[in-house]
Amino acid sequence: MTMSQQSNRDILKVDGLKAYYQMNYFGVEREVRAVDDITMTVRKNEVYGIAGESSSGKTSFIKVLAAAIRPPLRVVAGSATYAFKSGTIDVAHASPEEIEAVRWKHLSYIMQGSMSVLNPVRRIGKTFKDFAQRPLGLSGRAFEERVVHHLSRLKLPPDVLKAYPHELSGGMRQRVTIGLATVCHPEFIIADEPTTALDVVVQKEVLSLIREIQQDMGSSVVFVTHDMSVHANMADRVGIIYAGRLVEEGPTRQMFFAPKHPYTAHLVASLPRIGDTTQRPALEGRPPNLADPPQGCRFHPRCPLAVEKCRTQTPPLEEVAPDQRSACWRWMDVEPLVKPSAPVGVVA
Numbered sequence: 362m363t364m365s366q367q368s369n370r371d372i373l374k375v376d377g378l379k380a381y382y383q384m385n386y387f388g389v390e391r392e393v394r395a396v397d398d399i400t401m402t403v404r405k406n407e408v409y410g411i412a413g414e415s416s417s418g419k420t421s422f423i424k425v426l427a428a429a430i431r432p433p434l435r436v437v438a439g440s441a442t443y444a445f446k447s448g449t450i451d452v453a454h455a456s457p458e459e460i461e462a463v464r465w466k467h468l469s470y471i472m473q474g475s476m477s478v479l480n481p482v483r484r485i486g487k488t489f490k491d492f493a494q495r496p497l498g499l500s501g502r503a504f505e506e507r508v509v510h511h512l513s514r515l516k517l518p519p520d521v522l523k524a525y526p527h528e529l530s531g532g533m534r535q536r537v538t539i540g541l542a543t544v545c546h547p548e549f550i551i552a553d554e555p556t557t558a559l560d561v562v563v564q565k566e567v568l569s570l571i572r573e574i575q576q577d578m579g580s581s582v583v584f585v586t587h588d589m590s591v592h593a594n595m596a597d598r599v600g601i602i603y604a605g606r607l608v609e610e611g612p613t614r615q616m617f618f619a620p621k622h623p624y625t626a627h628l629v630a631s632l633p634r635i636g637d638t639t640q641r642p643a644l645e646g647r648p649p650n651l652a653d654p655p656q657g658c659r660f661h662p663r664c665p666l667a668v669e670k671c672r673t674q675t676p677p678l679e680e681v682a683p684d685q686r687s688a689c690w691r692w693m694d695v696e697p698l699v700k701p702s703a704p705v706g707v708v709a
């Protein structure tokens with residue numbers, strides 16, 4: 362794909378992406394359709410939040426975006442094309458060498474659990490060298506100064522470079538991970554549950570740090586969390602994934618107060634609010650088994666609005682309001698379960 366086909370404001374275009382776990386147990390083929398036909402874009406300089414219940418395919422999706430997939434997960438269709446300053450790259454089909462060339466400098470990934478990226482037997486300073494020295498093209502003193510300066514922005518003392526991961530607190534380790542992911546000033550940052558496992562105070566600190574760095578550098582961020590209050594506070598736009606599909610996306614406020622998909626309405630209503638004691642109907646059931654998803658709209662077995670058509674025909678993701686797309690045959694009948702007057706993002 363060339364730049365001219367991709368809108369100038371977009372940095373990432375995902376087109377008809379399908380990524381399945383393909384396994385073979387004693388001769389029996391099994392396929393889990395974790396990402397099943399997702400089309401969306403991410404704009405330059407925006408924070409795009411991805412939400413959805415456990416096992417909906419969020420991590421699998423952003424693994425493809427982060428060019429971090431390994432068998433049994435395979436891209437079976439579609440593309441994920443970045444328009445970086447250095448050129449365009451479809452990470453769903455790029456070679457390891459092509460990915461290596463954009464990794465950290467243009468595209469970085471903050472994985473679930475900070476320990477997964479930090480080598481327990483390597484000092485933090487060495488890990489910074491492994492990650493960042495080559496992409497930054499600096500050596501010796503200049504490289505060290507750059508890293509120390511970056512760490513200071515993250516309120517980390519230079520001493521952490523001498524430490525081993527286990528010598529740091531969880532919050533410090535998470536800041537180190539963010540430091541690694543941002544030191545090369547990447548154009549695109551992907552973060553998977555960047556704050557789970559941290560206490561609430563550290564969570565807030567880490568999130569405002571990611572936001573601050575994103576604004577300073579003009580980067581785009583895609584992050585995943587099932588915590589709707591984090592979306593309310595962080596995201597410019599939110600995309601909701603259900604059973605491997607993007608079922609709704611739109612500007613954060615609209616998603617909270619004027620959702621056009623019944624699943625979104627339930628998800629945002631699950632966020633506790635100060636002073637709001639309204640009883641809301643709980644969403645019954647569980648997301649479907651992605652080895653054998655239901656026909657039609659995958660949400661229909663749990664949907665209070667489902668009609669016959671929903672059981673047989675897949676609703677397309679269509680624009681239903683300015684900048685808002687929903688994949689629901691009955692989007693016009695979706696009632697918000699949250700009042701616009703209620704403060705958003707307050708976790709009890």
Ligand SMILES: Nc1ncnc2c1ncn2[C@@H]1O[C@H](COP(=O)(O)OP(=O)(O)OP(=O)(O)O)[C@@H](O)[C@H]1O
Nearest residue numbers: 382393395414415416417418419420421422433651
């Ligand atoms: N290594 C794997 N092999 C086979 N199936 C997998 C593997 N990893 C994930 N899956 C399946 O793929 C589907 C999507 O999982 P994924 O981890 O992407 O969901 P998620 O929305 O990120 O969930 P969570 O919020 O729990 O992290 C699930 O059905 C899951 O069981």
